Amino acid sequence: MRHRDEHKLKALLEATMMEVSEHGFSVTSVARIAKAAGMSPGTVYLYYRDKEALLEATFVDVSQRIIDVAVEAFQTPSSTEDVCRDDVHQLKTAMRRVWQALIKLGRREPALFRFHDQFLHSSHMTDALKIANQQKASALLDAFEAGKRSGILKPIELVLIEIFMFRTIYSLLQGQGCQVPPISDASFDQGFDMAWDAIALRS
Amino acid sequence: MRHRDEHKLKALLEATMMEVSEHGFSVTSVARIAKAAGMSPGTVYLYYRDKEALLEATFVDVSQRIIDVAVEAFQTPSSTEDVCRDDVHQLKTAMRRVWQALIKLGRREPALFRFHDQFLHSSHMTDALKIANQQKASALLDAFEAGKRSGILKPIELVLIEIFMFRTIYSLLQGQGCQVPPISDASFDQGFDMAWDAIALRS
Numbered sequence: 369m370r371h372r373d374e375h376k377l378k379a380l381l382e383a384t385m386m387e388v389s390e391h392g393f394s395v396t397s398v399a400r401i402a403k404a405a406g407m408s409p410g411t412v413y414l415y416y417r418d419k420e421a422l423l424e425a426t427f428v429d430v431s432q433r434i435i436d437v438a439v440e441a442f443q444t445p446s447s448t449e450d451v452c453r454d455d456v457h458q459l460k461t462a463m464r465r466v467w468q469a470l471i472k473l474g475r476r477e478p479a480l481f482r483f484h485d486q487f488l489h490s491s492h493m494t495d496a497l498k499i500a501n502q503q504k505a506s507a508l509l510d511a512f513e514a515g516k517r518s519g520i521l522k523p524i525e526l527v528l529i530e531i532f533m534f535r536t537i538y539s540l541l542q543g544q545g546c547q548v549p550p551i552s553d554a555s556f557d558q559g560f561d562m563a564w565d566a567i568a569l570r571s
Numbered sequence: 572m573r574h575r576d577e578h579k580l581k582a583l584l585e586a587t588m589m590e591v592s593e594h595g596f597s598v599t600s601v602a603r604i605a606k607a608a609g610m611s612p613g614t615v616y617l618y619y620r621d622k623e624a625l626l627e628a629t630f631v632d633v634s635q636r637i638i639d640v641a642v643e644a645f646q647t648p649s650s651t652e653d654v655c656r657d658d659v660h661q662l663k664t665a666m667r668r669v670w671q672a673l674i675k676l677g678r679r680e681p682a683l684f685r686f687h688d689q690f691l692h693s694s695h696m697t698d699a700l701k702i703a704n705q706q707k708a709s710a711l712l713d714a715f716e717a718g719k720r721s722g723i724l725k726p727i728e729l730v731l732i733e734i735f736m737f738r739t740i741y742s743l744l745q746g747q748g749c750q751v752p753p754i755s756d757a758s759f760d761q762g763f764d765m766a767w768d769a770i771a772l773r774s
Contacts, residue, residue: 562769
């Protein structure tokens, strides 16, 4: 087998993300992705046996990048934060950091969220991929479970937290691209408080 | 000009909605839509000058159907409702009827919401179409403005109400199709209370 190169692999996943998020799954051929990545279709098949495997690897990579940013923001209090406040305040503050970090990521690399959303609602999505992502995001998911047990969060299914706390970010970023006038920074900030009010029990 | 037939027109818009929501804009040709509608491509051009005009007419039709259901639910209290309660209760109850009516519509005709969402975030969307939809939905939008003025709703841009009150419905319906286990009826109900908590001022 010929030598596999980390840089080429990265370029290939990036090209897949860009092409699919721009043109959709069905019109995006391996030949098209290869061209965008600056390699021959034959080289692509050194890395992945078919288009399906390439799409799946791209989803795993994209998910990892999004989840890494979320988990890191969740676990890293800023130095100016008062860590002595109560549990409600701490969870809310940590979630606000996650919200802001994901908005920043989505503004810098909109294709990440577009690809992730398209894949998630396509026939390519599998239970195994979903479970793998939940494991990667376990620091966050465990905190949601703890928040529910201690009465900070509403007793709701995880999918509702996903929809109101995370898919609303994607809606805001999507709207940013096509709303006239563009969605204001103030609305991005208010969005977090709305998401929090949606998932938190009124105290 | 040959006779234009209302039934054929309806079949054409329906076929466009189904084909686009299934396969996306780029792979859906006029020939493909014509075949799905059981007519020749030549007949399609009796009704619309090109694919763009056909897509736009379909969006206008789909939007009208969704907005009609929402506005009717908003304006029609059920006979068992206590209409003597305060303004907060009345607006919340009316919005719950809208939420439930849209969920019911989306479950019966998922292609309606899929097409609407795809069109909304495509290059086909125009400001003129957006303004026309806002006029159709004016009963609802006026109530939001009044709710903000009277301190029932948060002082937020309309786009945030759309995202938290209406796009979350689409997320729930999308999730319904691919979540294992499927999203429960209880979650659909809790979804409304979450959406309300997101947009309402805490009293």
